[in-house]
Amino acid sequence: MGNLKHLNKYFYKYKWKLLIGLIITIAARIFAIYYVPLIGRSTKIIEKYLNGEVTDISEVKHQLLINILLIAGTTLISAFFTFLMRQTFIVVSRHMEYDLKNEVYKHYQELSLNFYKKNRTGDLMNRISDDVSKVRMYLGPAIMYSVTTFTSTVVVLIFMIKSAPELTLYTVIPLPILSFAIYRLSVAIHKRSTIVQQYLSKLNTFTQESFSGIAVIKSYSIEPSTTSNFTTLSNASRDKNIDLVKVQAFFFPLMVLLIGISNIIVIYIGGRQILSGQIENIDVLVEFILYVNMLTWPVASIGWVTSLVQQADASQERINEFLNVKPDITNPKEEPDEIKGNIEFKNVSFTYDDTNITALKDVSFKIDSGQTLAIIGKTGSGKSTILELIGRLYDIDEGEILIDGRNIKKLNLDSLRKSIGYVPQDAFLFSDSIRNNINFGKTEADEKEIIQAAKNASVHKNIIGFSKGYDTVLGERGITLSGGQKQRVSIARAIIHDPEILLFDDCLSAVDTETEEEILNNLFEITKNKTTIIVSHRVSSAKNADKIIILEDGKIIQEGSHSKLLSQSGYYKELYAKQLNEKEM
Ligand SMILES: Nc1ncnc2c1ncn2[C@@H]1O[C@H](COP(=O)(O)OP(=O)(O)OP(=O)(O)O)[C@@H](O)[C@H]1O
Numbered sequence: 001m002g003n004l005k006h007l008n009k010y011f012y013k014y015k016w017k018l019l020i021g022l023i024i025t026i027a028a029r030i031f032a033i034y035y036v037p038l039i040g041r042s043t044k045i046i047e048k049y050l051n052g053e054v055t056d057i058s059e060v061k062h063q064l065l066i067n068i069l070l071i072a073g074t075t076l077i078s079a080f081f082t083f084l085m086r087q088t089f090i091v092v093s094r095h096m097e098y099d100l101k102n103e104v105y106k107h108y109q110e111l112s113l114n115f116y117k118k119n120r121t122g123d124l125m126n127r128i129s130d131d132v133s134k135v136r137m138y139l140g141p142a143i144m145y146s147v148t149t150f151t152s153t154v155v156v157l158i159f160m161i162k163s164a165p166e167l168t169l170y171t172v173i174p175l176p177i178l179s180f181a182i183y184r185l186s187v188a189i190h191k192r193s194t195i196v197q198q199y200l201s202k203l204n205t206f207t208q209e210s211f212s213g214i215a216v217i218k219s220y221s222i223e224p225s226t227t228s229n230f231t232t233l234s235n236a237s238r239d240k241n242i243d244l245v246k247v248q249a250f251f252f253p254l255m256v257l258l259i260g261i262s263n264i265i266v267i268y269i270g271g272r273q274i275l276s277g278q279i280e281n282i283d284v285l286v287e288f289i290l291y292v293n294m295l296t297w298p299v300a301s302i303g304w305v306t307s308l309v310q311q312a313d314a315s316q317e318r319i320n321e322f323l324n325v326k327p328d329i330t331n332p333k334e335e336p337d338e339i340k341g342n343i344e345f346k347n348v349s350f351t352y353d354d355t356n357i358t359a360l361k362d363v364s365f366k367i368d369s370g371q372t373l374a375i376i377g378k379t380g381s382g383k384s385t386i387l388e389l390i391g392r393l394y395d396i397d398e399g400e401i402l403i404d405g406r407n408i409k410k411l412n413l414d415s416l417r418k419s420i421g422y423v424p425q426d427a428f429l430f431s432d433s434i435r436n437n438i439n440f441g442k443t444e445a446d447e448k449e450i451i452q453a454a455k456n457a458s459v460h461k462n463i464i465g466f467s468k469g470y471d472t473v474l475g476e477r478g479i480t481l482s483g484g485q486k487q488r489v490s491i492a493r494a495i496i497h498d499p500e501i502l503l504f505d506d507c508l509s510a511v512d513t514e515t516e517e518e519i520l521n522n523l524f525e526i527t528k529n530k531t532t533i534i535v536s537h538r539v540s541s542a543k544n545a546d547k548i549i550i551l552e553d554g555k556i557i558q559e560g561s562h563s564k565l566l567s568q569s570g571y572y573k574e575l576y577a578k579q580l581n582e583k584e585m
Helices: 002-013 015-033 035-051 057-110 113-118 121-163 165-172 174-212 214-219 223-248 251-275 283-323 383-390 413-418 434-439 447-456 460-465 483-496 513-526 562-567 571-584
Strands: 343-351 358-367 372-377 398-403 420-423 501-505 531-536 547-552 555-560
Touching: 002 015, 002 057, 002 121, 002 283, 015 035, 015 057, 015 121, 035 057, 035 121, 035 283, 057 121, 057 283, 121 165, 121 174, 121 283, 165 174, 165 251, 165 283, 174 214, 174 223, 174 251, 174 283, 214 223, 251 283, 343 383, 358 372, 358 383, 358 398, 358 547, 358 555, 372 383, 372 571, 383 398, 383 501, 383 531, 413 420, 420 483, 434 447, 434 483, 447 460, 447 483, 447 513, 483 501, 483 513, 547 562, 547 571, 555 562, 555 571, 562 571
Parallel strands: 372 531, 372 547, 420 501, 501 531
Antiparallel strands: 343 358, 343 398, 547 555
């Protein structure tokens, strides 16, 4: 149960509301029980009339009417308090669920990329949705039913003992058995419903993937085999659902059986006690049958609540596991730093944790603010890694990365990242309007700035070609941009906030050479007093850079200006010749 301790802070936060809930629950339970002695009293009046102890029928009617009114009144008050009870406990649990979700989400955001590499997105999503929902069952229903059970049991037992102590003892004997049986049943139901959930998410993933990849499925004409895979999965899911229903079907019969046993005990033992004169009147039996029925649900809920708490504990353990992960990359200081953009790598080596691949080996270079560096090299040679290290998406193992002469680990992380405009290799756009995708980099940007950024990225003409222009929605519900358009929207997003450092990771690969030329010309103006690094496979993107470095297998094998590199034999010269040939063909 230790894992749930994490939630105590939320109980503390909502302590006054919970206290009010507690008082309301006690009131609701006390009013709920009052109808039992009133029914007992009514039975007694009728019994007396039948015995001839009371002969005036109008007096009997009058007494019965008063009892009926009292029963209606107390039941209404109890119903009102029960309504308030749910309003307090369940509403508070929803607030706590919201707080916990925000806490988990905020923590996820602080964690570094390494964490996301090690854990699957589906798992992250499950913990923030399914697991938090299970924890809410502890925060809300479990707490509410515990309080109800406790107050109901205490109140009912007081009334029972007051009226017939020995009979009380016999009557409550089956109740712990009921509680235990419901607990075992709830555990079995939970196990099976977890399996049902797993199958459901398998089915969801399968259908989602097949609809997303419908073009591939159709072009390979594999609809029959996908349908048969779906049927197999769907049959398995149906069988698991039937397994669950079988166990669930025991729930109410079990409750009815145990209530029945308690009622039989009341009638048998109570009846004998009446005959032996131990109990004076029949109204006690009537009251006891009602008490037993009132106790059944609270007692059954002990078992149910125990299983809820166990599930919540297991879920909270999974949530805590991630909440306890410390971000590898943290902000070293609060005060912001001014960043000019001089970048220096000093003997930098870097190995990715998860793959153990040493992506950079003893890399050193320097680039001053306002200059452009181009990085060229074969695929997998470490080009993207250099850009990721500048943004501190990973921290290095050996060497030093300096910005304006200061180690980047000592710079304010927020200032560092805000000073960078990064265009990743796979342009990622959100399912939102084009406008919001561009001003993502500067939320307060006005229309003019957005259009200017789009013009500089040579995508403005494409955007105004769409019927909704900048309001065109992208993604699943909207339009799909071509690879080149995506890259250019992503460039507009990076340049709009006018950063000191611009990092372009092979982001012109999907545009034709003419558009590449146009963008490079525009960028030439924008990047005049900025530090720019362009990663590319094309000499055309690199030739105007102040400096070019050639990477191979994580090492710099050549460096210099375009003309210098062309004057020596090596990778760059060969690449140039090859690409020149391709252009001429
Ligand atoms: N996030 C990662 N986790 C583990 N290994 C990685 C990761 N990113 C890259 N690598 C590995 O590091 C090496 C360098 O990759 P990097 O992406 O820097 O190369 P690149 O030169 O940019 O390649 P490309 O031109 O194909 O984009 C590769 O062997 C790659 O498999």
